[in-house]
Amino acid sequence: MLAQLIRLTLENRFLVIIGTLLMAGAGINAAVHLPIDAVPDMTNVQVTVITSAGSLSPVEVERYVTQPVEVTMGGLPRVEELRSISRFGISVVTIVFREGTDIYRARQLVAERISQAASLIPSGYGTPELGPLTTALGEILQFEVRGEKYSPTQLRTMLEWDVAPRLREVPGVTEINTHGGYYKAWEIQPDPELLNSYSLTFEEVFAALERNNVSAGGGYVVHHGEQRFLRGQALVSGLEDLEQIVIRREPAGTPVLVRDVALVREAPLTRQGAVTRDARGEAVTGLVMMLIGENSREVVGRVKERLTEIQSTMPDGVQLEITYDRSALIGRTLKTVVKNLIEGGTLVIAVLLIMLGSLRAGLITALAIPLSMLFATSLMQTFGVTASLMSLGA
Numbered sequence: 001m002l003a004q005l006i007r008l009t010l011e012n013r014f015l016v017i018i019g020t021l022l023m024a025g026a027g028i029n030a031a032v033h034l035p036i037d038a039v040p041d042m043t044n045v046q047v048t049v050i051t052s053a054g055s056l057s058p059v060e061v062e063r064y065v066t067q068p069v070e071v072t073m074g075g076l077p078r079v080e081e082l083r084s085i086s087r088f089g090i091s092v093v094t095i096v097f098r099e100g101t102d103i104y105r106a107r108q109l110v111a112e113r114i115s116q117a118a119s120l121i122p123s124g125y126g127t128p129e130l131g132p133l134t135t136a137l138g139e140i141l142q143f144e145v146r147g148e149k150y151s152p153t154q155l156r157t158m159l160e161w162d163v164a165p166r167l168r169e170v171p172g173v174t175e176i177n178t179h180g181g182y183y184k185a186w187e188i189q190p191d192p193e194l195l196n197s198y199s200l201t202f203e204e205v206f207a208a209l210e211r212n213n214v215s216a217g218g219g220y221v222v223h224h225g226e227q228r229f230l231r232g233q234a235l236v237s238g239l240e241d242l243e244q245i246v247i248r249r250e251p252a253g254t255p256v257l258v259r260d261v262a263l264v265r266e267a268p269l270t271r272q273g274a275v276t277r278d279a280r281g282e283a284v285t286g287l288v289m290m291l292i293g294e295n296s297r298e299v300v301g302r303v304k305e306r307l308t309e310i311q312s313t314m315p316d317g318v319q320l321e322i323t324y325d326r327s328a329l330i331g332r333t334l335k336t337v338v339k340n341l342i343e344g345g346t347l348v349i350a351v352l353l354i355m356l357g358s359l360r361a362g363l364i365t366a367l368a369i370p371l372s373m374l375f376a377t378s379l380m381q382t383f384g385v386t387a388s389l390m391s392l393g394a
Contacts (some may be wrong), residue, residue: 020371027374030381035295036330040136040388044080045101047110048131049073050118051091055270056125059101062086069093069128072113078106088272091126103292107133132175134289141288142302142324144277149317153268155284156181158318163310164286170306172299172323174291180275181284182268190262198256200247205262208247212236239264277323285323293384300327333388337355345369 009016049069053061066149073082073095081096097106107130117128132138145163156178164176189207214257218230236242243259250256260266277283290299304322311320348369373389380387 006313023378024371024374026269027377031374032379033295034377034381035293035297035386036334036389037137037296037386039137039324041135043135043137044099045097045103047095047097047103047106049093049095049110049114049128049221050094050131051121051126051128053089053091053126054124055089057225058086058088060125061089061091064122064125065091065128066361069117072117072120075109076109076113077292080195081305089270091128093220103133108278131293132289134174135292138174138290138326139287139290140300140326141322142288143286143288144285144321144323145286145318146321147315150315152181152282152284155318157184158314159284159286162314163320167286167288167306169300169302170302172291172294173288173303175289177287179273179285179287180282182271185269185341186239187267188242188258188262188264194261198261200256200261204247205258206246208258212245239266282330296326297330300325302329306391315340337387341373346373 024362050068051065056064066084069091070082070084070093073079073093077096078098078101079095080098082093083096084093085089095106095110109319111130113132114128121128145159147155150158159178159181160183166177167173167176188205188209195201195205212234213236214232215235216232218232220227220229222228243257245258246255247258247261248256254262257369275283275285277285290296290305306323307320314320345366349362352365353359356362356365377387379385381385
């Protein structure tokens with residue numbers, strides 16, 4: 001059998017050379033486009049359901065939010081494990097599917113039951129939603145929003161409304177997690193004694209705030225052949241607008257305003273944890289999460305380009321400083337892999353030349369090393385295997 005194979009290759013040298021060149025070309029193309037990372041992503045197929053539960057304690061979150069979601073997700077096909085975490089103001093339920101399940105199919109199955117889970121959660125306790133399409137190794141870049149003249153609240157506002165939305169537009173980015181600083185909010189603190197003096201309840205204050213923070217359309221009127229649209233705007237745009245909201249009118253016509261019974265001020269939302277850096281105190285950072293299956297090196301490059309564009313639009317004194325860059329680690333990993341391959345290949349070729357005693361025979365035999373590597377890269381691209389220290393055996 002082996003003799004026939006050797007004779008067949010010798011009789012068809014031209015076809016063998018063409019086949020070898022095609023295989024090498026396909027391997028080179030696969031090596032150029034193959035996703036490269038420092039370590040392989042061993043995360044199983046899982047979908048997370050996240051519910052923001054306001055200011056509920058972990059006990060209430062577990063009872064009123066996590067448990068209904070778990071009960072609803074039970075019985076899904078190809079599910080291996082169901083686990084959850086209930087913390088202050090947040091519930092995270094993780095549904096693990098069998099290996100080989102398509103992640104998008106798994107997310108579709110979970111999404112079909114989210115509405116049922118939401119109906120079991122009491123009103124006002126949060127709405128469950130799918131977590132981002134990423135893994136634990138999806139953290140590819142972290143940056144800090146710095147500005148000596150700006151408060152942590154102002155920096156957090158810039159990150160939430162100016163930086164993060166534009167980074168989410170980058171291909172391969174699925175989420176921007178923000179940490180540190182304070183989330184800007186307007187706080188109304190009713191005084192129980194003043195409410196009692198005006199015979200008002202908290203429900204009346206809440207209802208007045210809802211009624212006076214809306215926008216409505218009124219159709220249009222035709223004037224001189226033109227359509228002029230009617231709009232009713234009552235959206236709150238500042239603290240003064242909140243203070244001027246009328247809760248009710250007294251029999252004599254005197255309005256009772258929010259400022260008459262409550263303190264209106266700007267205050268941060270309740271938060272968990274903080275970020276510090278280099279003993280400078282409070283810091284505001286953003287963490288870029290990569291979409292599953294993307295090439296982290298290419299995504300990092302695109303994110304850096306977008307950060308450069310955003311930097312030119314930021315206020316004076318505000319800097320976007322990168323604190324963690326996955327591409328640097330990937331570069332060192334790639335350098336290690338290339339170094340090991342060159343050293344190993346050179347040693348094998350030298351041994352072959354010495355043992356065979358023929359330059360021609362040694363080179364022909366040594367060609368099996370790069371050709372095997374190129375063929376392996378083609379298979380890695382076909383089966384979705386990421387190039388890393390482990391997969392390349394460096």
